[in-house]
Amino acid sequence: MIVLGLIAGAVARLVVPGRDPMGIPGTVLLGIVGSFIGGLLGYVLFGHDLSEGALQPSGIIGSIIGAIVALLVWRAVHSRGRTSVRH
Structure with a gap:
């Protein structure tokens, strides 16, 4: 799951433009959270679950x-905490 998290997090960071100040642990965590979100969306939209195989291209x-x-x-959420003041 950690390797899949690293791959998913790295691809997400490459696809979404912009700078993200997170290291490898943050990227892995992003990918693991993404796996849960993707699994939940897949189950809700298509009705697939873990009994059909955990590691599939989908x-x-x-x-x-x-x-x-x-x-x-x-x-x-992170950008809301920052406010830019222009003079």
Whole structure:
């Protein structure tokens, strides 16, 4: 799961433009969270579950999509804390 998390998190960070100040552990965590989000979305939309196999191409793609969603949500929440003051 850690390797899949690293792959999904890295692909998500490559696909979504912009700078993210997170290291390898943050990327792995992003990918693992993305795997859960992708698995939940796959189950809700298509009715597939773990009994049909945990490591499938659709699961890897779902993990990457979930990691992209998680990264965008993290950026939206994280950017609200920062306010830029222009003079």
